[in-house]
Amino acid sequence: AEFDTLDIVVLGVILLGTIAYFTKGTLWGITKDPYANAFANANGAKAGRSRNILEKMDETGKNCVIFYGSQTGTAEDYASRLAKEGKSRFGLETMVADLEEYDFDNLDAMPSDKVAMFILATYGEGEPTDNAVEFYEFITGDDVSFSEGSDPALQNLNYVAFGLGNNTYEHYNSMVRNVDKALQKLGANRIGEAGEGDDGAGTMEEDFLAWKDPMWAALAEKMGLEEREAVYEPTFGIVDRENLTVDSPEVYLGEPNKMHLEGTAKGPFNSHNPYIAPIAESRELFSAKDRNCIHMDVDINGSNLSYQTGDHIAIWPTNSGDEVDRFLDIIGLKEKRNNVISIKALEPTAKVPFPTPTTYDAIVRYHLEICAPVSRQFVATLAAFAPSDEVKAEMARLGSDKEYFHSKTGPHFYNIARLLDTVGKGEKWTNIPFSAFIEGLNKLQPRYYSISSSSLVQPKKISITAVIESQAIPGRKDPFRGVATNYLFALKQKQNGDPNPSPFGKTYALNGPRNKFDGIHVPVHVRHSNFKLPSDPAKPVIMVGPGTGVAPFRGFIQERAKQAQNGATVGRTILFFGCRKRSEDFLYESEWEEYKKALGDSLEIVTAFSRESSKKVYVQHRLKERSKEIGELLSQKAYFYVCGDAAHMAREVNTVLAQIIAESRGVSETKGEEIVKNMRAANQYQEDVW
Ligand code: FAD
Numbered sequence: 208a209e210f211d212t213l214d215i216v217v218l219g220v221i222l223l224g225t226i227a228y229f230t231k232g233t234l235w236g237i238t239k240d241p242y243a244n245a246f247a248n249a250n251g252a253k254a255g256r257s258r259n260i261l262e263k264m265d266e267t268g269k270n271c272v273i274f275y276g277s278q279t280g281t282a283e284d285y286a287s288r289l290a291k292e293g294k295s296r297f298g299l300e301t302m303v304a305d306l307e308e309y310d311f312d313n314l315d316a317m318p319s320d321k322v323a324m325f326i327l328a329t330y331g332e333g334e335p336t337d338n339a340v341e342f343y344e345f346i347t348g349d350d351v352s353f354s355e356g357s358d359p360a361l362q363n364l365n366y367v368a369f370g371l372g373n374n375t376y377e378h379y380n381s382m383v384r385n386v387d388k389a390l391q392k393l394g395a396n397r398i399g400e401a402g403e404g405d406d407g408a409g410t411m412e413e414d415f416l417a418w419k420d421p422m423w424a425a426l427a428e429k430m431g432l433e434e435r436e437a438v439y440e441p442t443f444g445i446v447d448r449e450n451l452t453v454d455s456p457e458v459y460l461g462e463p464n465k466m467h468l469e470g471t472a473k474g475p476f477n478s479h480n481p482y483i484a485p486i487a488e489s490r491e492l493f494s495a496k497d498r499n500c501i502h503m504d505v506d507i508n509g510s511n512l513s514y515q516t517g518d519h520i521a522i523w524p525t526n527s528g529d530e531v532d533r534f535l536d537i538i539g540l541k542e543k544r545n546n547v548i549s550i551k552a553l554e555p556t557a558k559v560p561f562p563t564p565t566t567y568d569a570i571v572r573y574h575l576e577i578c579a580p581v582s583r584q585f586v587a588t589l590a591a592f593a594p595s596d597e598v599k600a601e602m603a604r605l606g607s608d609k610e611y612f613h614s615k616t617g618p619h620f621y622n623i624a625r626l627l628d629t630v631g632k633g634e635k636w637t638n639i640p641f642s643a644f645i646e647g648l649n650k651l652q653p654r655y656y657s658i659s660s661s662s663l664v665q666p667k668k669i670s671i672t673a674v675i676e677s678q679a680i681p682g683r684k685d686p687f688r689g690v691a692t693n694y695l696f697a698l699k700q701k702q703n704g705d706p707n708p709s710p711f712g713k714t715y716a717l718n719g720p721r722n723k724f725d726g727i728h729v730p731v732h733v734r735h736s737n738f739k740l741p742s743d744p745a746k747p748v749i750m751v752g753p754g755t756g757v758a759p760f761r762g763f764i765q766e767r768a769k770q771a772q773n774g775a776t777v778g779r780t781i782l783f784f785g786c787r788k789r790s791e792d793f794l795y796e797s798e799w800e801e802y803k804k805a806l807g808d809s810l811e812i813v814t815a816f817s818r819e820s821s822k823k824v825y826v827q828h829r830l831k832e833r834s835k836e837i838g839e840l841l842s843q844k845a846y847f848y849v850c851g852d853a854a855h856m857a858r859e860v861n862t863v864l865a866q867i868i869a870e871s872r873g874v875s876e877t878k879g880e881e882i883v884k885n886m887r888a889a890n891q892y893q894e895d896v897w
Contacts, residue, residue, distance in 0.1 A: 242446055242549035246464040246562035260309045261316055264302065267555045271301045273324040274309075276339030276382060280576070280649045282328040282371050285415055287646060288584060289324060292419070295437040297427060302556035307338035311345050315353035319363045322398065322426065327386060328371040332737075332887075332894065333378025337478070343382065347389045359394025365429065366390055367398050367422055369415065374407040375853045376896075377887065399425040407854060412582055413609060439591055441642035444551040448564050451547040458547050459565040461525070461573035461720035463730070468562070470723075474511040478653070481523045481730035482510040483723060487668055489699035495791040499675040500755065501699050502659070505731055508667045512731075516661045516762045517738040517895070520669050521653035523730035524691035526572050528714035534577045534624040535567060538644075539637035544568040550645065560650050567641070572716060576649040578622045578690050583612050585647040586626070592638040598631050605630070620680050620687040623648065654691035655734065657850060657895055659758040661766035669733070671695070672758040672794065677711075685712065695729070702727045738848070738895040744770045747778040747845035749837060751860050753785030753815070753826045756851020757794050759895055760784075763848075768805035777809060779840060781833075785815035785826040826856070827863045837864075838871025846891055853896035864892075 257263055264272060271293055275286035286303045293299035299322075317323060330336045335343040345351060353360045368390075370383025380403045387401040402418030404411040427434060451458055462468040464480060476482040487504040505520065507513075514520070535541045549563045561574040571577060587606025593599035605612045616626065623644075627636050660670035675696050676689025688711060697715045700708050718725045740748065740763055748767075750760040760782050771777045782799075786792040799812045813833065815824045830837065841847065847864065849857050861883060869879030886892035 242448070242551060242564065256308065258308065258310045259313065260304065260311075261313055263304075263309075263556070264321065267300075267302065269300045269302045269556065270321045271299045271324065272321075273301060273303050273326060274306050274342075275303065276306050276325075276327040276336045276342070278328055278330045278336040278338075280652050281411065282326045282336070284649050285369065285371070286324070286326045289326070289419065291442070291646060292423070292437070295440060296423065296434055297432040298435065299430075299432065304556075305338055306342040311342055312352065313354045314364055315355045315357060315360045317364050319365060320430070322365045322367060322430065324367040324369075325383070325386060326369050326371070327382040329373075329376075329378065329380050329382040332376065333381035335382055339382070343386065346393075347385055351389075351393070361390060361393040361395035364390070364393075364395040365398055366395050367426065369402040369404065369418055369422075371404045371406065371411060373853065374405050375858060376407070377884075379403075379405075398422065398429050412580075412584075416584060416609075439588060439640075439643070441640045442553060442557045442646050443559060443642040444553050445641050446549045446551055448547040448549055451564055453545050453547070453566060455547065455564075457564060459562045459569060459720070461569045461716075462562070462723070463523075463573075464562060467723070476510055476512055476732045478521070478732060478734075481521075481653075481732050482507065482512055483719070483728045484510070484731045486698060486702060486727045486729055489695075489702050491699070492672070492794055493792045495787075498677070498792065499696060500792065500794065501671075501673055501675065501695060503671045503673070503695060503699065504660075504665075505669045505671065505729065506667065507669060507731075507733075512733050513666070514658055514662050514669055514733045515735065516658070516663065516740060516766050517759050518658050518662075518736050519655045519734045520658050520671060521655050521732050521734055522671070522691050522695065523653045523732075524651065524694040525716055525719075526575075526577055526651065526690060527688075527693065528716065529712065530578055530622065530624070531568065531572045533628070534571050537624045537627045537631075537636055538639055538641075539635045540567050540641075544571075560645065569720065570645075573720070574651050575644060576651050576690075577624065579649060581616065581621055581623050581626050582647070583609070585623075586612070588643060588647060589627075589636075589639060592636060592640075592643070594631055594634040594636055594638070598634070601630055618681065619683070620678070651690075653732070655897075657738075657755075657758040658733075659761040661762045661769060664765050664769050669731075670761070672755050672761065674755045688713065698727060698729060736895065737890075738850075738893050739890075740766060741846050744775045744777045747780070747840045747843055748848065749781050749783075749840060749845055750848045750850070751783045751826050751830065751856075752848075752850040753783070753856060754792075754851055755794075756849075756856070756896075757782070757784055759850050760848070761795055761798070764799070764802050764806075764810065767810075768802040771805045771807075771809075777806060779845070780806060780810045781813060781840075782811070783813045783815070783826040783829055785817065785824075785829075787818040788816055789814070789819065825859075827859045830860065830863050830867065834867045834870060837867050841868065842871075844891065846893070847886065848893050848895070850895040851897075853894075857894055857896045 260272060273286040273290050275282045277283040290301035290303045293301040328336050368383050368387050370380040372380030383401055399422035404414035459468055466472045485506045487506040489501055489503040492500040492502050535544050544567050547564050547566055550559045552559055583606055586602055590599050590602035590606055593602050656671045656673055658669050659672040673692050673695055675692045678687040680687050693713055694715055696710060700710055701717055738759060752760045767777045767780050803810050813829050815826050815829045817823045817825060849860050865876055865879035865883045868882050869876045883892060
């Protein structure tokens, strides 16, 4: 009975489509595919849409808007989940909204029988995410002004707030904290607590779940909502396009937007529109047998892309063939993988997250994060579609019992297909509406890499230094393997004509949709960062970058060597590098010698090899040993940089630095910490950590 509405809507859509087809769309002014969704061109797609949120809510009959500020897709995912839950449990008329797409000067006109939710990630050094910059500047600005001019301005605004942060960063959850403060100051009424999720502690999902239940209770009371039994309703309808095949030119086989489909891709290249870049060169950097790290040079000559030393490059990965197969198989879609379908949003404010018409194969391979950890809430949702009552009960238990869920899933690194396979004891899950996956799984995210070259030396060639993610799982034959790094590894194998092109039993559609990536290409875009050398090369620099944390410093040192060759006076340049063994994973060992030819003794590479002696030595130990010199360099206004592991290394380096400063200036450690804080604020201390 649950599907009646869907069936009717889908039938309606088909009927409309049929009429449109027979009338060639002339009745409606449609001349093209009536189901094709936007993605027309990456940047123009938003043109002409109203930026007035109140108007949009009125038009679509909504009383709850969930704004998100998202960088890696998690905040966006949480926003969608709240929208879904609000609707199914409380009958709220919800919509999700990208902060970038609306104006906020009329927030004061939002009536008190509506509610706005803010799901806000903090990015990097306490910054807003790219899509939340304007909102953040507006709402926390000194001269914020609204249309109505009442006092206090936002007295009618009811809001809910949750932040996504990482406690290993200095400015933990500063986005939600500052926005909450600003909204309170403007007189808005917060409902429930302002929640905070902590990625650093690995508890983001549980923090979110623990926050949302009391929030719903408070909201229900405030708005007089009655809870009802939640019944799953799909957000998207799937329409079979039997007249189309994978050979039809209008079918998306993984192309990210229409320009790519039509072969007219052009810049600006950005997070909506990647450049399909040729890979100039790629090679292995480790000599260890069981671990891999690759160097890759990406050629951006054919694009208008540019970068600056210290920026990040985003790699758009594709899922591996074995995982795509596993996923399609367990949900019973393996035979239909190349069927052409269109996806229709069944409610006006929902957005289909990829272009259609397309195939199941293309969706799973290019657009869904099918390998990521599974959310407990999603498990609860899927229980209703279990192949048997027994499996249903187990799914329901996993979904509702936090301890049980973590003890059962934690050690196994399950992705969704592996979990369904295990819990269902191999039975196929053919009852799950495909819409549930579009709603419940994240969009496949580009991965960022710190550019490891200098734009002064190679302005049109971007270097990447990436360690391949691989982890042995007890009780499982194949190790866990990261999505993007193993894709890059396969590209490297192919480029070098390696006799084993499918490393670790992984295969990838390296040629891309319609062979568009043939000849070793990878889709990329560039993200500018604030991690920068001092503009005056004479200033000394101290860099701490163990492991792949060395990436941006290879770029920095390359740049300073070039500056020296060009006749500039270049200050002292010290790199603290750490790894396991000189003979295994000492990255760029021979290159440092080259740079020394230009920089002479001003360049020094201080190494810490953790597995060469019985006592483990790390970069922070080496820093301590060099306290005196570091203290002196800092008093000459040296710049201090840290790159790499955020969870442990960066914190410890921070602490050690405060101690060094305290010692060298004869002040307390607390004072030392304060000085480090001030250095951060003045950009004299910079972090690029992940
Ligand atoms: P993913 O598949 O994304 O997995 C990453 C991790 O998530 C896994 O190791 C695991 O801990 C967890 N995980 C994933 N799936 C599961 C599951 N099913 N169950 C349990 N746990 C799971 N990396 C570099 O090597 N070099 C760089 O220069 C570099 N620079 C960066 C700069 C920035 C600004 C940022 C944000 C990151 C940077 N990274 C860098 C990290 C990089 O972006 C990727 O996160 C990394 O390469 C792993 O990507 P992946 O797709 O291979 O792994």
